[in-house]
Amino acid sequence: MEKNLIDIIAQSGIVGAGGAGFPTHVKVNAKAEYVILNGAECEPLLRVDQQLMAVETKKILEGLKLIKETVGADKVVIALKDHYTAAINSFNGLIGEYEGFSLHLLENFYPAGDEQVTVYEVTGRIVPEGGIPLNVGVIVSNVETVLNIYNAYYEDQPVTDSYVTFAGEVKNHVTMKLPLGMTVGEALELAGGVTVDGPYVVINGGPMMGKHVPLDSKITKTTKGLIVLPESHPLIQDVKMDISKMLHIAKAACCHCSLCTEVCPRNLIGHRIAPHKTIRFASYGHLCDGSDTPMIAFLCSECRLCQYACVMNLQPWKVNHELKGIMAKQGIRNSLNNAPESAHPMREYKKYPIKKLIANLGLSKYNVAAPLTELPKEIDHVSIPCGQHIGAPAVPCVNVGDTVAKGDVIAKPAEGKLGACIHASISGTIKEIADGCIAIEK
Template identity: 60%
Template sequence: MGKLISQDDVITKTVKGLIVLPENHSLVNSLTKDVSHMMREAKTACMHCSLCSEVCPRGLLGHRIEPHKLIRIASYGKVCDSKVTPVNAFLCCGCRLCEYACVQNLQPWKINGILKGEMAKAGIRNSLNNKPEKSAAFREYKKFPVNKLIARLGLSSYDKPAPMVPLEKKFSNVFIPLKQHTGVPAEPVVKVGDLVSKGDLIGKISEGKLGSNIHASMSGTVTSVGTDSISIQV
């Protein structure tokens, strides 16, 4: 469920881990595949076999999402089921398992993402907030094997012991975003010229707001304070 980042991106509170991949890796190609190309593939290659829906984790929990019906929009311009609407796409968590279960490597998750974006622009909200009454039948037997998923992701060669090692590199300056989380950006509590120590509070969430406080990642002098970031230099 990760995303592509460049060498210019910064580490934030939401970063859990990094995998360095060649530019032509299948995962990179999947994430960067042009939307129009993806729609053409869905229109011409989808067999409507429903395998993507059989393994969908959200569907197996009992949520009303069936990726194989939503991908019909690419082929027919509709879902061909009076009980299903594009709003069901809001239930997609974007795990992308549907793509790796598909024998044609199609991307129902990407179509769901497009639908969610277009509906959000139109002011349409998710109305499917009810808790599932029960999970799908035989759910325990439909879970996708982890080893099979790793192989389909093309990551088998990365599945090795990775012991933690001390980082010796020292930095002379850092750029710290004030929004690294869900909610509003933190408000700066320092000014240019202030001396800070590693761990000091430099950005605070206003009372009653959703967000996360920001702390200095190194000791030094504050060199810039903006509405979206703070810079510190040794």
């Protein structure tokens, strides 16, 4: 009996490992001309994707081949940065065996891994405002997602772990494969513990778009980095600044130079997002442009680059975030869907270098290697969240006292809802089902 890739992906609980966790079985249930592997590793300090591409090259190529055949694509493009030498060499040694496959080398700029930016870089096509890559015949997939597809199809392995880079104020800068459901605090101990004296903050994800999380939060399918910084670090203080305080500062400090818009990656591919207009709300209470609407805030990806182009360190992205929340509460949805015909004519000269960004963020001393490392000890307890993906949380299908093996299904998507299966990340006994989590102990 022929295997059905879409069913296998759904049963294996595979979601986008590098973003918000969109269920992959829905994404690949489509037809596309291009499949793009997003190997840019968008955020500074993270190392997962570049290392997996170098080490698991054959599996990733085979996973891409499966997607290509399923969606009927003509071309598979591996988009990765031109300084990922080990990964490039590994791919060059094997890619000739795969028809329609090619490499696309990206410059080291931020945010090269934004999927809409990646689509433009590779194909020259512009995803419409508020749209997705499929609108222009493209499916984009994260490196670990493709590796998970290979493991599910060929090795019957569902998603039970996530690769995570440890960076910042930790003893050991490493990348490890962690079982889902262990706490952030426990994970940091595996990296030798925190080295900073005094209060600190942990960022789940990258320094630009990651979330500040407590030590008891859980490792999930989308966790790609844990970055520890002193609470006094400017990056932490910037994110914590209250919107009202920022608007008060902007009212006095914004010189309306539009540098924020000059570097906005979505603006540079032709979208109407204009951070300098939304920051005008601080001074004038409106956009001062009758041809635009506050709805342009919906087009903001909140990459935060606008802040680091601003000579006054203002935060247009935070205004966009606030506006999106206000409009959502009023039931207002994005209706901007222009399909730009061309990108900004000077776009090539406005790409923001990663090294410059890292320096601006005050993170240069943390920009070091984080090699793949085995877990230093066996994990004997986890508490696995049922909501690790876009859509409704999965519904537990086990009971307290049940014995489960690693890889067993412990929660399934709610009937008729978008979701993904959840699997046991260790073998043991179900100890508790509470607060949206399923606890397992060896």
